[in-house]
Amino acid sequence: xxxxxxxxxxxxxxxxxxxxxxxxxxxxxxxxxxxxxxxxxxxxxxxxxxxxxxxxxxxxxxxxxxxxxxxxxxxxxxxxxxxxxxxxxxxxxxxxxxxxxxxxxxxxxxxxxxxxxxxxxxxxxxxxxxxxxxxxxxxxxxxxxxxxxxxxxxxxxxxxxxxxxxxxxxxxxxxxxxxxxxxxxxxxxxxxxxxxxxxxxxxxxxxxxxxxxxxxxxxxxxxxxxxxxxxxxxxxxxxxxxxxxxxxxxxxxxxxxxxxxxxxxxxxxxxxxxxxxxxxxxxxxxxxxxxxxxxxxxxxxxxxxxxxxxxxxxxxxxxxxxxxxxxxxxxxxxxxxxxxxxxxxxxxxxxxxxxxxxxxxxx
Numbered sequence: 001x002x003x004x005x006x007x008x009x010x011x012x013x014x015x016x017x018x019x020x021x022x023x024x025x026x027x028x029x030x031x032x033x034x035x036x037x038x039x040x041x042x043x044x045x046x047x048x049x050x051x052x053x054x055x056x057x058x059x060x061x062x063x064x065x066x067x068x069x070x071x072x073x074x075x076x077x078x079x080x081x082x083x084x085x086x087x088x089x090x091x092x093x094x095x096x097x098x099x100x101x102x103x104x105x106x107x108x109x110x111x112x113x114x115x116x117x118x119x120x121x122x123x124x125x126x127x128x129x130x131x132x133x134x135x136x137x138x139x140x141x142x143x144x145x146x147x148x149x150x151x152x153x154x155x156x157x158x159x160x161x162x163x164x165x166x167x168x169x170x171x172x173x174x175x176x177x178x179x180x181x182x183x184x185x186x187x188x189x190x191x192x193x194x195x196x197x198x199x200x201x202x203x204x205x206x207x208x209x210x211x212x213x214x215x216x217x218x219x220x221x222x223x224x225x226x227x228x229x230x231x232x233x234x235x236x237x238x239x240x241x242x243x244x245x246x247x248x249x250x251x252x253x254x255x256x257x258x259x260x261x262x263x264x265x266x267x268x269x270x271x272x273x274x275x276x277x278x279x280x281x282x283x284x285x286x287x288x289x290x291x292x293x294x295x296x297x298x299x300x301x302x303x304x305x306x307x308x309x310x311x312x313x314x315x316x317x318x319x320x321x322x323x324x325x326x327x328x329x330x331x332x333x334x335x336x337x338x339x340x341x342x343x344x345x346x347x348x349x350x351x352x353x354x355x356x357x358x359x360x361x362x363x
Contacts, residue, residue, distance in 0.1 A: 036113070041082050043257045049075050055236050055349050057260055060086055061267050062328035063282035064233035065170065065192040067155070069354060071240040072202045076195045077153050081120075083193065085257035087149070088265050089114040094147045097187065101146055105139045117148030119190075123157035130162045133177050137184045142169050145190035155194040156223055163228055166192070170231045191284075196224075198237070198354070205239045221358050229358055233284055233321045234349045263332075270331045283328050288320055295327060300340050313352050322346045 007025075009015055017023035046053060052068070056079060059066040070076040090098060095114050102109040121130060121141040132140030142150055152158060169175045173189035198204035199212045200220045212220075229235070271283060278290050286294070297305075305322075308314045314322060326338050326346035333342070 036115070039085060041257075042085060043079075043082050043260055044254045045082070046075060046079055047254065049079065049238065051348070052076070052079050052236065052238050053255075053260075055234060056080075056083060057086070057264065058325060058328050058332065058349065059191070059193070059234055060088075061264050061332060062233075062271070062324065063191045063284045064325060064328065065231055065284070066194070066234045066236065067229075067232040068193075068195045068236050068238065069198050069205070069351070070195070070238040071204075071206055072197065074238050074240045076238060080151055080153070080193055080195055082257065083149055083151070084115065084118045086261040086264055087116045087118075088261070088268055090116055090147060098147055101139055101143060101187065105144065107144070117145050117190075118151060119145040119148070120151045120153060123152075123154050125158070125162070127159065127161050127165070130158075131165050131175055131177070132184075132186050133179060135179070137177050137179050137186075139186055140175070142166070142175060142188045142190060143186040146187045148190060150190045150192050152192070152194040155196040156220065160223055163223070164225065167227055167231065192231070194232075203240075205237055224358050226359050229355060230317060233325055235351045235355055236349055237351045237354055267328075267332050270334070271328075274331065283324050283331075286324060291320060291323060291327075295323060295338055297338060298340075301338060301343050304340055304343050308347065312356075314347070314350070318350060318352070318355075322350055325349055 007018065009018070014023055043053060052075065055066065055068075058064065060083065068076040068080065095111070098117060099109060099111055119141050125141065128134050128140065130141050132138060132143055155163070169188035169190070170192060173187065175186050175188045177184045177186065199210055199217045201211045203209040204212065204217065274294065275281070275283070275286075278286065278294075280286055280290070305314070305319060309316070309319065322343070323338070323346075326342045329342045329345055330336075330338050335342070
C-alpha cells in the first residue's frame, strides 16, 4: 500500500506492546519482491493473417467484444492467446478493484501486478463456476475477468445456459445472483473474446471440404442466439488459406507485441481525451445518444451507410456497432473525424453474411 507503513502482528498482545513501546518484531517478514512473469508468446510469431491481427488491435483499443470464426489451424486461438501481451496496464483504481476480487475469492495475486486479468475457462465448466454462486456465493470466471479479458475458446462447446447468461453482464457490467433469498451483485466488466468453428466439422469456410449436412449445421448454429450474437461489436470470419501464406510471407516484416502495445497505449490516451465528458471508459460502452453527440458524419459516409442498409448488408442495430469500430479506427489513425475509408474498414470486421446465416438457421 502506497505511503503506508505496514507492521505485521502475531497476536493482540503484540498490538498492546507496540502502543506501550515495548514491541519487538520477532517474525521474519518475507521481503520477496514481485517479479512479472515473462512470456515467450509474441505477435511476431503469427505469419500472415493481417486482417485478424488488425481486428485484435482494434478490439483491444476500443474494448470491443470480438467473435472469431475460423477453420481448425487458421490461427484464431494462437492469435487470441497472445492478446495479454498487448493489453494496456490497469489503472490504480482498477488494480485495487481486481485485487479485492481475487483476495475475496482466495486466489493469490500480487498488489504490484498491474496486468489485466485474462481468464480462459474450460468449455465444460459448470454454470456456478462460470457465473459465480454456490452455497456461499463466490465470484465466477466472469467476475475474475473484471477489467480484463474473458477468452472463450471453442465458444459453441460451452453449455447453452452459460452462453445465454452472458447477456446481462455484457450489457450492464455486473452479474446478479440470488441465493437463499439473499441478493448478491458481483462486478463483471470484462471484454469478451470468443472463437468458434463455422460448422460441426470445422471446414465450412473452406471450398469443397465441409462434410456437414444442412440439419447438422442448423442444429450447431442454433445454439448461437440472435441476442448473444448482437452483443459482439466485431464478427470476423477467417479461412485457413489466409494462414497458409507463411512460406510466401517469410520475408514479411512482422510487428512485435511491444510495438503494438505502445501504439495501443497512445490511442487509448486519445480515447480518454475524447470521452472525458462521458461516463464511460471505452468507445464500446457509448450509448446511441452519446455516440451521436460525438460523431459528425459527412454526406459521403451517410450515403455509404444508407446503401449498406438498403442492400441488407447491415441492420439499424448493427449500424451503431460499425460506427463504434469506425470511431476506434479514426483514433488509431489520429484523425479528427470518421472518413469513408474508416467506415468501409469497420464493415469488413462485421461479417453480415455469417450473422444472417445464423439468424436464418435459428428460426
